[in-house]
Amino acid sequence: MANYKPPLIGIVGKTNVGKSTLFSALTQAQVSIENRPFTTIEPNTGVAYVRKRCPHTEFRLPGCDPRTGYCINGTRFIPVNLMDVAGLIKGAHEGRGLGNKFMDDIRQADAFILVVDASGSTDEEGNPIDPGSRDPVQEAQEILDEIKLWFEKIVARDWERFAMSVETGRKDPVDAIYNKLSGLSIKRRHVVEALSSAGLVSKKLTSWTRDDLRRFSNILLKVSKPFIIAANKADIPYAEEGIRRLREAFPGVHVVPVSAAAELALKKASKQNLINYIPGSGDFTINEQNKLSVTQQKALEYIRKNVLDKWGNTGVQQAVETLVFDVLGLISVYPVEDLGKLSDSKGNVLPDVYLVPKSMTARDVAGIIHTDFAKRFLYAVDAKSKKRIGEDDLLYDGIVFKIVSSK
Numbered sequence: 568m569a570n571y572k573p574p575l576i577g578i579v580g581k582t583n584v585g586k587s588t589l590f591s592a593l594t595q596a597q598v599s600i601e602n603r604p605f606t607t608i609e610p611n612t613g614v615a616y617v618r619k620r621c622p623h624t625e626f627r628l629p630g631c632d633p634r635t636g637y638c639i640n641g642t643r644f645i646p647v648n649l650m651d652v653a654g655l656i657k658g659a660h661e662g663r664g665l666g667n668k669f670m671d672d673i674r675q676a677d678a679f680i681l682v683v684d685a686s687g688s689t690d691e692e693g694n695p696i697d698p699g700s701r702d703p704v705q706e707a708q709e710i711l712d713e714i715k716l717w718f719e720k721i722v723a724r725d726w727e728r729f730a731m732s733v734e735t736g737r738k739d740p741v742d743a744i745y746n747k748l749s750g751l752s753i754k755r756r757h758v759v760e761a762l763s764s765a766g767l768v769s770k771k772l773t774s775w776t777r778d779d780l781r782r783f784s785n786i787l788l789k790v791s792k793p794f795i796i797a798a799n800k801a802d803i804p805y806a807e808e809g810i811r812r813l814r815e816a817f818p819g820v821h822v823v824p825v826s827a828a829a830e831l832a833l834k835k836a837s838k839q840n841l842i843n844y845i846p847g848s849g850d851f852t853i854n855e856q857n858k859l860s861v862t863q864q865k866a867l868e869y870i871r872k873n874v875l876d877k878w879g880n881t882g883v884q885q886a887v888e889t890l891v892f893d894v895l896g897l898i899s900v901y902p903v904e905d906l907g908k909l910s911d912s913k914g915n916v917l918p919d920v921y922l923v924p925k926s927m928t929a930r931d932v933a934g935i936i937h938t939d940f941a942k943r944f945l946y947a948v949d950a951k952s953k954k955r956i957g958e959d960d961l962l963y964d965g966i967v968f969k970i971v972s973s974k
């Protein structure tokens with residue numbers, strides 16, 4: 568059975584900050600976008616893509632046959648799953664706004680994009696206000712606190728009974744915690760890391776204090792659900808100061824200047840053939856000036872001046888790629904069956920690409936491709952060097968390889 572699932576990225580943030588605009592810009596899906604709080608209630612799910620140079624170019628092949636995603640001019644677009652949920656406001660854990668039930672919608676996410684209104688043009692409750700009136704640092708902190716409280720509640724749920732059952736059943740605490748939290752899509756290695764960082768490896772679960780539980784939960788959240796900040800509405804001049812302050816307040820976190828509305832507008836114009844625009848790039852060209860209405864011309868000028876010339880790009884594609892490649896540290900690997908043609912058994916060239924953690928061994932990756940593969944793994948072969956890859960060896964980004972298993 569194939570086990571590969573693309574990473575799931577959750578879009579979270581205060582209400583009315585541009586989460587659905589970002590989602591729509593990335594997935595091309597049409598969703599409700601309005602300048603008022605709580606427009607989104609039910610989650611939106613869709614597929615976004617991260618870009619890599621396709622190995623078919625390096626191997627001087629004329630093209631490839633992706634089973635999922637696509638390849639344009641040697642750039643491979645690799646699928647990732649995206650989910651947009653209802654917005655949060657401060658006090659959500661006490662039921663304010665829509666409460667934090669919707670965090671449950673997104674609990675399986677591998678990582679988050681925290682969308683912040685960097686221009687400060689929405690108040691605490693998500694109502695429109697003058698730009699610069701609201702502190703984006705405070706907004707980000709409030710949402711992070713809400714997520715922390717939500718996570719802690721799930722970790723601590725029924726803890727005493729759980730701890731007792733682990734002890735009386737002489738169960739392995741790591742396995743038991745891992746199973747208890749399976750709904751949060753946490754990896755076993757995250758539990759191991761959090762126990763060790765919290766200094767709780769040898770403390771009996773029944774002796775944990777509230778403080779122990781909180782410390783463990785906070786560390787587990789940090790290691791299992793990494794995030795970046797998408798500093799949205801970067802087109803509004805006030806955002807410049809907001810972005811500077813966000814970077815200062817969250818030094819270890821990637822803060823990506825984003826204009827989701829600009830990206831959405833450029834993609835729409837490109838779809839209508841009014842402009843040529845490659846997502847992620849720093850400019851566009853106008854196809855026929857006289858086909859554009861005055862309003863359209865003004866909008867494009869606004870985007871060029873306030874987004875592309877100022878920040879280099881809309882930041883939308885960059886936000887996802889920063890999260891997938893820099894924060895999650897995923898690499899792209901291409902399993903094939905025929906090392907000569909770089910194809911599967913039917914002759915499809917480079918049909919599959921998987922995004923996997925760079926800390927995975929060749930055998931681990933084999934297990935992701937197919938359960939049987941891990942059990943019967945003998946060795947792998949690198950298509951470029953033709954060298955053998957042992958079961959404990961790591962793979963590298965862009966590797967094309969064949970797994971050899973026992974019959």
Ligand SMILES: Nc1nc2c(ncn2[C@@H]2O[C@H](COP(=O)(O)OP(=O)(O)OP(=O)(O)O)[C@@H](O)[C@H]2O)c(=O)[nH]1
Binds near residue numbers: 582589608800801826
């Ligand atoms: N100026 C500017 N406005 C934006 C940008 N992105 C989104 N907006 C506007 O912000 C408002 C809210 O956008 P949504 O995408 O509906 O926000 P949301 O976070 O999904 O809101 P809820 O679902 O209600 O929580 C809309 O009026 C958007 O047009 C941006 O980059 N710049």
Ligand SMILES: [Mg+2]
Binds near residue numbers: 599
């Ligand atoms: Mg929304």
